[in-house]
Amino acid sequence: MTNPYELDVYGKRGITLVRGQATHLWDDQGNEYLDCMSSHGAAILGHAHPAIVDVLTCQAAQLASAPGSFHHPEKTRLMERLVGLAPLGLARVFLCNSGTESIEAALKLARASTGRSRIVAAKRGFHGRSFGAMSATFGPKQHALFAPVVPDVDFIAYNKTEGLEDALDDRVAALVLELVQGEGGVHPAEAEFIDQAAQLCRRHGILLVIDEVQTGFGRTGRLFACEHYGLTPDILCVAKGLGAGFPMGAIIVRDGLEFPPGSHGSTFGGNPLACAVANTVLDIVTAGGFLEDVEAKGEYFRSLLDGEVRGIGLMVAIELGERARPYLDRFANAGVLALTAGKKVLRFLPPLIMTRDEIAQVGEVVREVLKEPVVARSTSAC
């Protein structure tokens, strides 16, 4: 099936998905796939999870929308739980609908509350597609295309401590970092880099904004990747996994940070459907053994793979040293839907509920597919 009406911003895979169940997806030809994409890491509980289906149906019948200026029980409960689960010291929540919106909220809050304008972010980082988030995402070509981007954004090398001190001074409002660069190729941060960056932020009154849009809610084997580093940011940005496929985002911020009244908001942010789903997601991912299991399954997955393998938890990547995109079609033909990250990295983001047997199946497919190199004159798009 083709769709001539869609603005083609993604580069199509040529597959029409019609149904999902747990870790399985089906296309309109009846082909079955193991899902190692989770919709870019969002669908952490796979597809049609019975608890999510129930809560959505039930909440839709009860109260589906409510303006942000009103309380509702699911929102109050969710915010209280997010604060309880987030690193100690984070005390307040703003709810939105996507990762990029969580970054926008963080950038606005940082500028408003420090009175400074400079934003420092990392090369190879990814924070989203809206203007602020795109401006904090390294990409001279994209920036030129949409110029002028949001001004006063500076980029540092990721995982390099040299240069940090020069970049982080009293003019900087916020340092924005991922703890594992996801789209940039699955590169975990080194503890020394994060420690030094956090220390410089404290010294200069810079707000440390940690983007856990991809890593949050169990992807790395901890509820938040911050826990691997013993880190409390000033602003924690989350989205993807929080809604397990339902559009949702949030910032969780240190006590004392405030938006001036009327300076920010979102029509759909914190709607009852999203909050009810997120409460159910939290029930599941915080249940005993769930996160330990993610960690163990991630290690098992990596143990099945050869070559330059990276990752943490169920964020798994193989550095190919050649273009990765042509391999995705091979994987699809072999019944596995995977992702790339950057040009030369294959990335696997399975739902966190994927079983060991399914991981073994994926491992088998990866070995088979990578045995034969793709011929250079591949006709696939992009």
Ligand SMILES: *Cc1c(COP(=O)(O)O)cnc(C)c1O
């Ligand atoms: C996906 C992603 C975003 C953007 O999220 P959207 O919901 O697509 O706007 C931001 N930061 C990181 C680290 C991401 O992986």
